[in-house]
Amino acid sequence: MQSSKKAKMHLSNETMNVGFVKKVEELSGSSVRRCFQCGKCSAGCPMSAFMEHPPNRIVRLLQLGQGERVLAGRSIWYCASCETCTTRCPNKVNLASIMDALRKLSWDANGPSKESYVQLANRLFIENIRTYGRQYELRLGAAFNMKSGQFLKDLMLGPKLLSKGKLKMFQSKNKNIAEIEGIFKRIEEMRKKGEAL
Secondary structure (H helix, E strand, C coil): CHHHHHHHHHHHHHHHHHHHHHHHHHHHCCCHHHCCCCCHHHHHCCCHHHCCCCHHHHHHHHHCCCHHHHHHCCHHHHCCCCCHHHHHCCCCCCHHHHHHHHHHHHHHHCCCCCCHHHHHHHHHHHHHHHHHCCCCHHHHHHHHHHHHCCCCCCCCHHHHHHHCCCCCCCCCCCCCHHHHHHHHHHHHHHHHHCCCC
């Protein structure tokens, strides 16, 4: 009796996550069901040593309906989007796109990612582009340190980089800032319409 209850609970959890897997497949344009776990993606991945779930295990967790476990980990944030996994896949699973889709879903959900610093850095990077039309490294570093609570991080590195001309104290805006703002507005419109980015 108890084992049948456990089986039902497992099935209901799997059924609940089918919607999540469908979202991943829609966003990525690739099916997780095509993967037969040969492991070629993980064998070629330059970042797999830093991941708690290497690429093939990410796909397996999705196949098993454990999307929350994937989003709660750091693996999707360590993916370099180099597409080695996609190139090596004998079954044409576009794992790089699946990782992009997972990052987007994690970002949208504001979920319990262990790599919130990565998300913070991404947001500040985008804000810099939107404000200046280019990267302003000094502002990016200062804002990251303030918002992450690491006030003294790389404090001694800044003056060295400034003295060697590797960092600019002040940054002018890109002359095409209006066009860049237009790009951001189009992206926001696409999001409102629910289009995949």
